[in-house]
Amino acid sequence: MTRQHKKTFPWFIWHRRLGLVALLLLIILAITGIALNHTEELKLDHKTVANDWILDWYGLNPKGEASSFVINNNARITQWGGKIFFNGNLLTDSSDTLIGAAASGKYILVIALSNSLLLLDDNGELIEQTSPGFMPIKKIGNIGELIIVETQDENFYVADKNIVSWQQTDNKDAQWILPVELPTYWQQRIKRNWRGTGLTAERVILDLHSGRIFNARWGVYIMDASAIIMLLLGFSGSWIWWSRKQKMSSKKHFQKHHRP
Secondary structure, three states: OOOOOOOOOHHHHHHHHHHHHHHHHHHHHHHHHHHHHOHHHHOOOOOEOOOHHHHHHOOOOOOOOOEEEEEOOOEEEEEEOOEEEEOOEEEEEOOOOEEEEEEEOOOEEEEEEOOOEEEEEOOOOEEEEEOOOOOOEEEEEEEOOEEEEEEOOOOEEEEOOOOOOEEEEOOOOOEEOOOEOOOHHHHHHHHHHHHOOOOEHHHHHHHHHHOOOOOOOOHHHHHHHHHHHHHHHHHHHHHHHHHHHHHHHHHHHHHHHOOO
16 A cells, blocks of 8 residues: 655745745845945945946946047037036036037137037037027038038038028038047046046935835835735745644644554
């Protein structure tokens, strides 16, 4: 006669599985809770996060590729993540595409966007934003010290030295401004300025502790789930202990009164 094996008590199986699920969340809660209790000593509110993966997760890194131009070898104009920078400092937000930049004489810098022109002084201060009637722009460059642009319909216009009036012309002797590679130093500087005040370590730890780092809306329910799991572990553990104790008591009672 084949002996039938009893099935494993289901509460024990689920108790073990829930314990494994809750373990990681409990470790996170414990470590982040200890860190938050010592925020001042650890200066978490003053330390900023530089890890690109975390900053990408928070949306605090510019997306896409940077477009950069250098004027007169000392002025760098860059567009990255919907923002325009002059020598790494934020100039303005713009959804228009950066076409290029050129200098009119020594004192006026012209930034060409697809549908407007930004006029800056030699210190990078914004003077004016204008939209001549020949938009959109395809290229920008110089004829001598004057600004020339090419439009999408392949017409050419040259401005006077004060960028007040424009006249149609040909592209003879035009020197077009081409994009340049953005070195690592400038990438890091622009990223810092793109983020503004940045992301503190305290904010990341708080979000990790609360679960909001997973999702701003439903992330807290992940940590709520860990609390519920702990309650289930407590109840199931107590039930397993009590049921085993009852079985052992019954077994001892049977052995005591039914000896051969």
